Amino acid sequence: TTVLRCVAGLQRLDGRFALDGEVWQDDDAFRPTHARPIGYVFQEASLFPHLSVRANLLYGHRRTVGRGVPETIRVDEVIELLGLSRLFDRGVPHLSGGERQRVAVGRALLAQPKLLLMDEPLAALDRFSKDEILPYLERLHDALSVPVLYVSHDIAEVERLADHLVLLKEGRVVASGPVQELQADPTLPIARMPEAGVTLPATVAGHEPAYGLTALALAGGRLLVPGDLGAEGTPRRVRIAASDVSLARRPAPDSTILNVLPGRIAAAEPQDGVQVMAVVALGEDGAGARLLARVTRKSWDALGLAPGQPVFVQIKGVALVNREAAS
Known part of the structure; x- marks a missing residue:
């Protein structure tokens, strides 16, 4: 939250910030909040309760486009992407939390921002409302070119929405990089979480209709997934949990596990004296x-396992991280 407040110009700490070559803050200059082209979404929706959905949506639009700011994000585009047409004339008290x-x-x-700041925007919602809104946020990710700084403590949200991850601890950067690279680093705190795993880009490569299976191609192999x-x-994003991956020195001749792929142990890190977190490259x-x-x-x-050794990777479960357009 402090990082977002500094980017928005609501709080000033030492440092430099620039966006697309424009310096908003350095040792010599500080651009005030009203002069920063940002959009800010908080944990609470903070809508104007006396205005309709239409009036709330157009409030910032009038203040920017009405003053000559180019309309790079159109009203009809946002309404379509966020599924707001049926809500247009409702009053705010008649909306659900997700709406x-x-x-x-x-x-x-x-408001035609060049940067969108989102401060745990789903934190106040129940799981049903989160599941309702996440597909719409995915559509924005896929359709718009506006960069987003998204703050969250929920790794499931990060896996569905983020491309680049920055881990912060006590105000300092622990690690920064592409999501899948950081997820596969056994030395980072996220690898010690019970739900540790990796999300990977994949592409639909074929079907086995007789068995109701889809083949997904990813770097280093193919997976069979139900449905x-x-x-x-078609591009997809899949999640493979660390607890759903086992290793073998040779392939089992008879097994119910469909996805057994060759790979090599790339790294390993002891955990809690009982377990080892291994990184395996397919x-x-x-x-x-x-x-x-x-x-x-x-x-x-x-098994005498060690980094560098060839192994067979047995994947017991593959979860589809939903990237489908919301209806």
């Missing part, structure tokens, strides 16, 4: 996507 946040996001976008996940070539040459595998130290020692 209010969608309107708040729309209002922020229609029809779209036409060939492909016989170890040049493919990296997965996490949480194994007991006893199994690790019994």
